[in-house]
Amino acid sequence: MNETAKRARAAIDLAAVRSNVRALRDRAPGAELMAVVKSDGYGHGAVRCGRAAREAGARWLGTALPEEAFALREAGDSGRLMCWLWTPGGPWGRAIEQDIDVSASGMWALREVVEAARRCGRRARVHLKADTGLGRNGCPPADWAELTAAARAAEAEGALTVAGVWSHFACADEPGHPSIAAQLTEFHRALAVAEAAGLRPEVRHIANTPALLTLPEAHFDLVRSGIGLYGVSPSPEVGVPEDFGLRPVxxxxxxxxxxxxxxxxxxxxxxxxxxxxxxxxxxxxxxxxxxxxxxxxxxxxxxxxxxxxxxxxxxxxxxxxxxxxxxxxxxxxxxxxxxxxxxxxxxxxxxxxxxxxxxxxxxxxxxxKRVPRVYVDSEVPAQAGGRGEGDAALTGGVA
Structure with a gap:
C-alpha cells in the first residue's frame, strides 16, 4: 500500500463485479449485456472493471464520451464497444478506425459520421437513438423517418452499418410510472419505422439497470447495466442490491x-x-x-x-x-x-x-482522484502462507 493509500482508499472488489455481471445476465438471459463503464467506471476504474465484466460474459462495454472509449482501446480492450455522447466536430474518424460503435441522434451527426467514414475508407457502425420520451439526446418522432431513411441510404452506399436502434427510459427506477409503458410503445413505433426504411439492426436496446431488473418486456437484444454492475441499486423503489443478488463493489x-x-x-x-x-x-x-x-x-x-x-x-x-x-x-x-x-x-x-x-x-x-483505488479479488486463490480462504487478494495494487 502506498503512502496515499494509508490515508484513505477505495477498495474495488473485482470478484463482486464478475458476480454482479453473472447475476444481471441471469435476469436477462435472452439478451446480450453491455457493461457501462463511463465516468471511469462510475468512479470504480473503467479499465479494471471493464476487464472483469468481460471475464464474466459482458460482450459489450459502453461509455458516454469517445475519449473514454479510446482509453479502453489503449488499455487493450478489443471487444464490442459503444460510445454515445457526441458533439459537432467530434473524433468520428478515430472511433471508426478503432472499431468503436457510435451513436447518431440527428441528421448533423449522421452527416459527420458518413463524411468520416468516407475519409477513413471504412464502414462506421452506428446506433440510431430515438427520443421516446426522455427529452434529452435522441431523435424526436417527427424527424425519425428522415433519419432512418438517410441512414439506410448511407448503408446502401457502404459508408456505415446501422448496428443498433436504441433509446433510454426516463422513469424505469419508479416501477409503475405511466411513462414507462408510453416509452415502450413509442420505441416499438420507432423500430417499425426503421424496419419500413429497410434497416435490420443487429441489436435493439432501451433497458438500463432498473429496466433490466424489473421489465423483461424491455430487454430486446441488448441490456445496458451501469449502476447495477457496481452493486448499487438504481433506487430504493426498485429494491436493495441483495434483492437481485448484487454486491457493492x-x-x-x-x-x-x-x-x-x-x-x-x-x-x-x-x-x-x-x-x-x-x-x-x-x-x-x-x-x-x-x-x-x-x-x-x-x-x-x-x-x-x-x-x-x-x-x-x-x-x-x-x-x-x-x-x-x-x-x-x-x-x-x-x-x-x-x-x-x-x-x-x-x-x-x-x-x-x-x-x-x-x-x-x-x-x-x-x-x-485523491483517493487511490486498491483492487482486490476474493476469487484469486490465496498463496501458501498468505491470505486465508474468503479474504481478498490484491490484484495489481493501487491505481
Whole structure:
C-alpha cells in the first residue's frame, strides 16, 4: 500500500463485479449485456472493471464520451464497444478506425459520421437513438423517418452499418410510472419505422439497470447495466442490491488522523454547528468534500468507527471531518469505514445518498482522484502462507 493509500482508499472488489455481471445476465438471459463503464467506471476504474465484466460474459462495454472509449482501446480492450455522447466536430474518424460503435441522434451527426467514414475508407457502425420520451439526446418522432431513411441510404452506399436502434427510459427506477409503458410503445413505433426504411439492426436496446431488473418486456437484444454492475441499486423503489443478488463493489475507508479527549461545550468544525454535549472523544477522518464526500451530509453522514456506526459531527470540510465517539475509544491509524457491502456493519452508499439528499450513483461516482483505488479479488486463490480462504487478494495494487 502506498503512502496515499494509508490515508484513505477505495477498495474495488473485482470478484463482486464478475458476480454482479453473472447475476444481471441471469435476469436477462435472452439478451446480450453491455457493461457501462463511463465516468471511469462510475468512479470504480473503467479499465479494471471493464476487464472483469468481460471475464464474466459482458460482450459489450459502453461509455458516454469517445475519449473514454479510446482509453479502453489503449488499455487493450478489443471487444464490442459503444460510445454515445457526441458533439459537432467530434473524433468520428478515430472511433471508426478503432472499431468503436457510435451513436447518431440527428441528421448533423449522421452527416459527420458518413463524411468520416468516407475519409477513413471504412464502414462506421452506428446506433440510431430515438427520443421516446426522455427529452434529452435522441431523435424526436417527427424527424425519425428522415433519419432512418438517410441512414439506410448511407448503408446502401457502404459508408456505415446501422448496428443498433436504441433509446433510454426516463422513469424505469419508479416501477409503475405511466411513462414507462408510453416509452415502450413509442420505441416499438420507432423500430417499425426503421424496419419500413429497410434497416435490420443487429441489436435493439432501451433497458438500463432498473429496466433490466424489473421489465423483461424491455430487454430486446441488448441490456445496458451501469449502476447495477457496481452493486448499487438504481433506487430504493426498485429494491436493495441483495434483492437481485448484487454486491457493492466499492468500500471507502480512511485511517483516523487524530483521536483526542475534549470537554463538554467544545465546538467542532467550521461554524460550530456541533458542540460536544459533555466530555467526549473526537476522531478525525481525513476525507472531505475535495475527495467527493458530500458537504450536504454534514451532521448526518454515517461512518463505522471503533465497531459502531457514528454520525459526522459538524460540517464536513475540504479535507476532513470529525466523529464524536462518546464514551468509546479508538486509536490513531484505526480504520473508519464510510461505506461498503455491509459485512462489518458499515453503512452503504445508499445510506450516504439519503444523508446527502442525492442518489447512490453520485456518491460512488464523485469519489475523487485523491483517493487511490486498491483492487482486490476474493476469487484469486490465496498463496501458501498468505491470505486465508474468503479474504481478498490484491490484484495489481493501487491505481
Amino acid at each position: 466499492m468500500t471507502l475507508e480512511a485511517s483516523l488522523a487524530s483521536v483526542k479527549r475534549v470537554p463538554g461545550g467544545h465546538g467542532v468544525s467550521y461554524g460550530h454547528h456541533y458542540t460536544t454535549p459533555g466530555e467526549t472523544t473526537l476522531a478525525l477522518v481525513p476525507l472531505g468534500y475535495a475527495d467527493g464526500i458530500p458537504r450536504h451530509a454534514s451532521g448526518t453522514g454515517p461512518v463505522l468507527v471503533a465497531g459502531k456506526r457514528r454520525t459526522v459531527a459538524g460540517r464536513i470540510a475540504m479535507d476532513q471531518f470529525v466523529v464524536d465517539l462518546g464514551g468509546d475509544e479508538a486509536a490513531v491509524g484505526e480504520t473508519a469505514v464510510l461505506f461498503g457491502p455491509g459485512d462489518r456493519g458499515e453503512p452503504s452508499a445508499e445510506d450516504w445518498a439519503r444523508a446527502a439528499g442525492t442518489i447512490g450513483y453520485e456518491i460512488v461516482t464523485r469519489i475523487g
